[in-house]
Amino acid sequence: MRILHTADWHLGKLFYGDYLTDDQAYVLTEQLLPMIRDEGIDAVVLAGDVYDRSLPPADAVALFDEIATKITAEAGVPFFVISGNHDSAARLSFGSRMLEKQGFYIAGELDKLIGPVVLHDAYGPVAFVLLPFIEPAAARLYFGDDTIRSHEDALARFIDSRRAGTAMRTVCVAHVFAAGGESSDSERPLSIGGSDAVSPALFSDYTYTALGHLHGPQQVGGPNVRYAGSLLKYSFGEWRQKKGAVIVDIDEKGGTATSFLPFSPRHDVRVVEGLFEDIMAGEDLHTDDYILFRLTDTAPILDGMAKLRQKYPRAAALEMPNRQSGGTGERDFDLHRTTERQLFESFATAMMPDRPLTEAEQACMDDLWTDMLQREGDGLL
Template identity: 40%
Template sequence: MRILHTADWHLGKIVNDFSMLDDQTYYLMKLIETLKEKEIDAIIMAGDLYDRALPPKEAVVLANRTLTRMVKELGVPVFVIAGNHDSNERIEYAADLLADSHLYIEGTMKEAIRIVPFQGTNFYLLPFADHVYVREKLKDDSIKNMEDAVRAQLATIKATMNPDEVNILIAHGYVIQAGNDTSEPSDSERPLSIGTSEYVDVSLFEDFDYVALGHLHKAQKVKNDKVRYSGSILKYSKSETPHQKQTSIVTIEKDKLEIEPLRIKPLRDMRTIRSTFSELMKGQSDDYLFFELEDSEYVLDAMNQLRRRYPHAMGLEYVSRRDTESVALQHNREDLQQLSYPDLFKDFYEQYRAIELDDAGQKIVADVFSALGRKD
C-alpha cells in the first residue's frame, strides 16, 4: 500500500501580517495534480488542518475544496484527525455522513480509538486531546501528563490489535526518544502543555507498523522510520527558513517500509538573508524574507525602503545589536540604583547603538549631566 502522509496545513495562517491562504491554495492544488501520477492508495492528514479553532471562512472553503478533490478525483480514502490548533468538535461536523464518501474525520477523543480497516490495513485515528480532558473522559486519576494520556488511550485497542495485519496509527503530539531526544521544534508550534508534561515516549508505539505524526513542523523521524513527522506543508516562521519542506509517500507491507519524500515547489519561498542595507537595495524578490542587517548604524526607515524591492518582507533585525544584547549585562534594581547617570546613559547607548561609547563621548555625557547638576 502507498500512503501520502501529510500534516500541519494550518489553513488560514497569518505570518507577520501576511495571509498564507494564496500560498496554501497554490500548494494544495499542485499536490493534488502531482498525486494523480503517484498511484497512491490513501491519504493521511495528521492534525492542524486549521491554524486556529475559529478559522476564517476562506480557510474552511479551501479545506472543503481540497479534501473533496482528494476523495473524488484521486478516488482514495482520506484520514483526518484534529490537532492542537483545531476545534475538536467543529472539525468533525457531519463526520458520519462524510465517512460514506471515504473521508474519515476524527475530531474528538472517544472512549476507544477509532479503527478504519482498508485493504488489509488498519488505520487508528487518535485526535489530539489534552491529558486533563483524557483523565476526565476515562475517569482515570492516574493520568498526570500527555504520555499517561496516550498510554491509556492505546490500552483501549491493544487487546484487539491483530499483529499479522498492517497497523497504522495517526496521532498529533510531541513524541521523543527518552534519553536521546533529537527532535527539532519550530517557533510556530504552539506548546501542548506546560514544561515537559507534553512529551510522549516513542516506546509506546512499538506495536504499530507505522506512526504518522503531526505537530512538529520539520520532517523528521523519531528513533526510526516507523515513527515520523511529515512536517508542515509550508514554512510558517523564521526558524523554519532552513527547512526543506516535504510530505512523505509511505510504501508499506508487513515488515517492509519505504519512505519517499515528496517536495512541491511553493508559490513563494520563505528565506533569511544576512547582508548590508546597501547590498540588499541592489536586489529584489517576491519571496517572504527576514533580513539580518550587518550595518553598525541604524538605517532610517529601513523596512519601508526594503519593501519597495521586497514586497513580502517579513522582518528585520540588526545582527550587531542582537549579538551585543545577548552578552549585555542585565542589571537588577539594586544594580541600577548604584549606577551614576552617565553610566546609565552609557549602558543605554551601547545596547541601543550596538557600539561602545568612546572616551570622548563619555566626557561629553559627563559634562552634560554635570551642567544639569546630575552627576550621580
C-alpha cells in the same frame, strides 16, 4: 499499499500580518493534488493541525472543503484526518459520521471517534488507527481513569483502547510530541509546565506511525515513526528546512519503505544577511519571498523597512545584531539637570556611535532649538 503522509497544514495562518491562505492553496492545489494522482496514492493521511486556530477564517474552511472534496469525491482516495492541538475537535468533527461513508475519515471529538478503519490491498487488510490530540485532563474524563496524569499516560491508554487485531498491518495517526524529536519555532507547546513528551516506543506495534505536531520532517525512535512536517515554513527558524510529504509503501509482510517528496512554495521563507546597501543594490530573482533581513550595518538605517519593501514587497522583519545601542547612549545622567542640547547629543551618540556631531550639525540643532523656543514664546506652538 501506498500512503501519502502530510501534517500541520495550519490553514488560515497569519504570518507577519499576511494570511498565508493563498500560498497554502497553491501548494495544495498545484503540488499535493498532482502528487496524489501521479504517485498512485491509495490513502492520504493528515496528522493534525488542519487549521491554525480553533475558529479559522472562512476562506481557510473553504480551502479545506475544496481539497478534501478533490481527494475523496473526485480522485476517490480515502482521506484520514485527525485534529491537532490547534484545531477545535468539535468543529472539525462536524458531519464526520456521514463523511465516513464517502471515504473521508475525520477523528476529532472523542465521543464520535471512528475506526480503526480497514482498507484492503492485494495482500489483505491494512487498519488505520486514528488518535486525535487529547489533553491528559480530557483523557481522564473520557476513560474515567484518575491515574492518567501526563501526555504519555493519556496516549498509552488511548492506544490500548483502539487495538486493531494483532496479525494485521496497521497505520497509526497521532498528534503528539515524541521524545527525541526536534522542535521548531512555530509549534505551540502541548502543555505549560510538566512534560508533554511521549515515548516513541509506544508506537512499536504499528507498521507505520504518521505523526503531526513537530514542523520539521523527521523520524523519531526508528524509521517507521515519522513526522511529515508542516505544509509551509511557518517561522524564520525553519528557513533551512525542506517541506513536503512522506510517501510510505507497505508491502505484503508489513515491511515499509519511505521517501520524501518536497514542495516548491510560491513564495519561499528565508533569511537574508548583509549590508543594507549591498542588499538594495544586489541582484535577486526572488524578491517576492517572505524575508527576514539581518542587516550587518552598525549605523541605523532611516526607514529601512520601507526602503526594503520597495524592492521586497513581502519583507517581514528586520534585525540589526551589530547595532550598538546602550554604551555611551545610556541614561547615566539626571534628566532634570540636563539641557536639551545635551539630551540631543546623547541621542545622536546612541544613534551614530562611530562619530560625534560636527560643529555644523550642532549649530543647526542650536538654531532649531532657538527657533522653537521663540515660537513657543510667541504662542505659535
